[in-house]
Amino acid sequence: MKTAKQRTRDTRYTSYLHPRWWPTWIGVAAMWLGAQLPLKLQWWLGKRIGDLAYRFAGRRKQITDVNIRLCFPELSETEKHELVKASFRANGIGVMEIGLAWFRNPTSFMPITQVHGLEHVNAALASGKGILLLGGHYSTLDLGGALVTEYIEADVMQRDHNNPLMNAVMTRARERRYGVALDSRNLRGLLKQLKNNRIVWYATDQDYGRKGIVFAPFFGVPAGSITATSRIADRSGCAVVPFSHFRREHSPGYDIYFHPPLENFPSGDDMSDATLVNKTIENEIRKHPDQYLWMHRRFKTRPSRQDPNLYSKDAN
Template identity: 30%
Template sequence: MKFVFAVLWLLRLLPMRAIGAIAWLLGTLAYWLARERRRVGLINLRLCFPQMTRAERKRLIRANFRYMIRLALEYGVAWWSSPERLRRLVDIKGLEHVTALREKGEDVILFYPHFVGFEMCCYALNQYLPLVSVYSQQKNDVLDAQIYQGRQRFNNVYIVSRQEGLRSIIKAMRKDHTPFLYLPDQDFGPRDSIFVPFFGTDAATIPGLSRISKLARARVVPAIARRIGDRFELEFYPPWEDFPTDDTQADTRRMNAFLEDRIREIPDQYFWLHKRFKTRPAGQPRFY
């Protein structure tokens, strides 16, 4: 693992375009070698975009592999490049939607789905805003220490363990009205999940966006991280009105519907290699 970190540290010295060229080659190789991940991605696309031909799905997943490898190779840039470089790499749009709420003394949850630009944009954002982040401990101690240290590099983030629960998250949010960076768009298993359609297929979905915003009396502001060539764009959308409601199921469906629209804009940049439909309702067959 230390060798991997050394490689990432060296790669950060390269121009972003050169890192992209290496990622293109390694991503293409990974597409052919990682058969199981490729199969997962193709199944996800078949469920979400049944109108696509098999050839179209293969092209999209091949591009997705390249983006995912590039995300991994650019960790060195996020962890060790200068703050100025990170700010130059990321254009931030609509940040006033967040700052205006904080100035009014309101708490904010940033709905921040898993797109391939999410890490770089997060490190740039953390230079402008303090953030609350939930952290899951890694099995590898060396990797765990590096990820934790990396997230703390600007000394401007409150990290809450996933095991601590909602009370710790809300307490951290209320300290200086610190926005909570929330990524609830993956399959975390049956516990605490509800089944809500995602591109027309029931998906085990954490309803935390509705529940936390209700408990914390916080506003939800969606934020989407996009890769644009060798750079990034982080766009904040207006805070959701009439959210949350008394219908947690409808609130969670609204979250998924918003995400579906953003995925359609940049379908090759979403985390398709994750088993999004792993958990199934009782009696339904498995997909993977």
């Protein structure tokens, strides 16, 4: 029998008919049903999901609070508290939007979507070296990605889901929008797509451990930052184009931003390159700080192994 790890990339639904997969199928069905609701109702439900998580997900709340205190020291105590709560609500909406991305046609959201800077993508493609889309883990992650593919042809790098059935649903949904959904460890596949002048969505803004990193500032805090972005750009000659996507609540809709390619990148200096990448993502986060995934332990890996754990309860 295949292990869960071996089965991860099995996207055939017929492989998941055994009763042990039925709870996951029920969850998928609930996501599909939720995706059929009107958008405003989904946003309302998403906020309620966020409120419940804020109340009961104590560990994630603590991580979010630590991150916001580290990254926004200029805020008052009340402002920090409100940003933590707003972040949970924004990510609750993001949970509902996963269903929209996986089970609805994004074309229906085109009338309420605005794209900024698409000319930067078109100009970068003219070089024939491909584009690395430098994204981030915003709460609009899946829906934003689906909307992007209405304007450009792109592939995506993803971390496979631990649940093989959920991974099959996610991968099939993404490959209906993107050309290829590459495993995040498939560097060879990524370079092949860039060589074919493809656009590949790529995110670097999480803590991946000590391997292949430098400690570059992120909101002024030393953060373990991968150097792979520089290596990929150096080997392929691709353009690195920052982009982001956010929810627009005052007049319900979405904004997608593309920016000019990073200049002098790679520079040959890993620290300088990682600092530029982090600052670029930081600038996007500041547009809508509540719509970022602050629940992740971004500063888990510290410069010295003797440095205290920033997320331990004793540190707060």
